[in-house]
Amino acid sequence: MIALLVRDLRLALRAGGGFGLGLGFFLILAVLVPLGVGPDPQVLGLIAPGILWIGALLACLLSLDRIFALDFEDGSLDLLATSPIPLEGVVAIKALAHWITTGLPLALAAPVLALLLNLPGPGFLTLVLSLLLGTPALSMIGAFGAALTVGLKRGGLLVSLLVLPLYVPTLVFGAQAVVRAAQGLDPATPLVLMTGITAGSVALLPFAAAFALRINLR
Amino acid sequence: MGSIWEYANPVKFMKLSDWLMPLSALLAAGAIATGLIWGFFLTPDDFRQGSTVKIIFLHVPSALMAINAWAMMLVASLVWLIRRHHVSALAARAAAPVGAVMTLIALFTGAVWGQPMWGTWWAWDPRLTSFLILFLFYLGYIALWSAIEDPDTAADLTAVLCLVGSVFAVLSRYAALFWNQGLHQGASLSVAPGTRMDMTYKLPLYISMTGFGLLFLALVLAGTRTQIRARRARALLARERARA
Amino acid sequence: MMPDLGAYAGPVLLAYGVSLGLLVALVLWVWLAGRRTQRDLAALEARLNRRENATD
Numbered sequence: 001m002i003a004l005l006v007r008d009l010r011l012a013l014r015a016g017g018g019f020g021l022g023l024g025f026f027l028i029l030a031v032l033v034p035l036g037v038g039p040d041p042q043v044l045g046l047i048a049p050g051i052l053w054i055g056a057l058l059a060c061l062l063s064l065d066r067i068f069a070l071d072f073e074d075g076s077l078d079l080l081a082t083s084p085i086p087l088e089g090v091v092a093i094k095a096l097a098h099w100i101t102t103g104l105p106l107a108l109a110a111p112v113l114a115l116l117l118n119l120p121g122p123g124f125l126t127l128v129l130s131l132l133l134g135t136p137a138l139s140m141i142g143a144f145g146a147a148l149t150v151g152l153k154r155g156g157l158l159v160s161l162l163v164l165p166l167y168v169p170t171l172v173f174g175a176q177a178v179v180r181a182a183q184g185l186d187p188a189t190p191l192v193l194m195t196g197i198t199a200g201s202v203a204l205l206p207f208a209a210a211f212a213l214r215i216n217l218r
Numbered sequence: 219m220g221s222i223w224e225y226a227n228p229v230k231f232m233k234l235s236d237w238l239m240p241l242s243a244l245l246a247a248g249a250i251a252t253g254l255i256w257g258f259f260l261t262p263d264d265f266r267q268g269s270t271v272k273i274i275f276l277h278v279p280s281a282l283m284a285i286n287a288w289a290m291m292l293v294a295s296l297v298w299l300i301r302r303h304h305v306s307a308l309a310a311r312a313a314a315p316v317g318a319v320m321t322l323i324a325l326f327t328g329a330v331w332g333q334p335m336w337g338t339w340w341a342w343d344p345r346l347t348s349f350l351i352l353f354l355f356y357l358g359y360i361a362l363w364s365a366i367e368d369p370d371t372a373a374d375l376t377a378v379l380c381l382v383g384s385v386f387a388v389l390s391r392y393a394a395l396f397w398n399q400g401l402h403q404g405a406s407l408s409v410a411p412g413t414r415m416d417m418t419y420k421l422p423l424y425i426s427m428t429g430f431g432l433l434f435l436a437l438v439l440a441g442t443r444t445q446i447r448a449r450r451a452r453a454l455l456a457r458e459r460a461r462a
Numbered sequence: 463m464m465p466d467l468g469a470y471a472g473p474v475l476l477a478y479g480v481s482l483g484l485l486v487a488l489v490l491w492v493w494l495a496g497r498r499t500q501r502d503l504a505a506l507e508a509r510l511n512r513r514e515n516a517t518d
Contacts, residue, residue: 144382148362148375158358158365162379165354166386172393190396197389208382215374258478259465269467269474276481319488323481330477334470433485437492444496451503454510 001093008097022059022102029055030113041118048117049178056106057167063102064142064159067094068150081217087210095143103135123182134174137198140205141166147209151216169197226303228446239439246432253426261418273331279430281324287317292384295377307373311363312441318356325349344394351390355383
């Protein structure tokens, strides 16, 4: 299983592997929003949590089709399905690889962008925490969406349509946590709820995704 | 009469729906007409909401059916996954557009109902927001059915989507409640009648709700029949091509 | 005949109009799709029956 993880990571980090894409997109968003909304620091500070979280969402979406599509096309997925590792484990590993190359860098880069967007000081820690704990859910839910559409030629847009509504709870609780922290309030409740969703997704969605993969591999 | 599973047999289902569909369509038309005409013409204005209270006869039944349609799709998806009855999968597929339109009606009437009180044509009230999210779930489900060529694969994948989607739809409901609690706009913006309803409103409302339910039944029966016929046509074409 | 809807005539009529319009559109769509499929299936079956009878 470790070998699979290392392999997927190496593939993603290669040129054209999409590693920098998510971060680059995140940065572009942080620049475009003030350009669109106006430079008033107070306004930006108010909407910063939402912008950062939505940026993380969209950046995760960008690389979702990579999770399974490449292996599906060249037949590696069939091999993985018949290997000693359970397919659920394969799904979990691939989601983990996706997170390491997307969600994790985003969570770590977020404070810099939060500075650009004038997020109030108390919000920074919660921002990083919420992204660290919430983006794994985004990767796992995304893996489920990717598994559903792996057989489709141009499933990219469809994956977004399927997955974005599933992202709503994580987005709401994650962003609300940062909003509350930025206002000096206690972010514990939304943080805990969001982490619960992540835990549930990581525990249960591999089974749903593996089920979908088996159907598509028939 | 035998068990309900008899109707998993397409032929038996067609025979049942041959008479059940027109009957429920007729009863639906009657109930909806009665409920709406009564509600529109014969109920008094509410002292707080004025004549906008009349929108309740559209909003509540459609909102109810929007949820029930998804619930029926969930059950039908489970039946398909466990017992592999095609009629069940096709019924779920047929129900989705009906549910989506019900959601649209609920959204539209909900927004319009709130406009005189809120001053805006849309407000991010938790209930309206939840219905908007539900609409997106419907769209995704319908899109997935259309995107996949093989019917059995499509049935399986959309069934799983419906299952997972149901969990997240419930989670979204709570998220939306949490999300709008924090606003300082005070008392609930929800249009849910906190006012106690008396019989003058309740009766036409129940009739309208029954009508919408019967309409859902009629449309799903009709849609499932269409899907069964389409499936048979595909099978015939495939057999013809195999012989050629 | 029309009740006095007062100040809210616009919203109420809009709500009723659009809702009924959507319902009618839905019913039409389901009905027409059903008729089309029924017709296509009948034509298909007729064609196949003729072919089978012709090769007897």
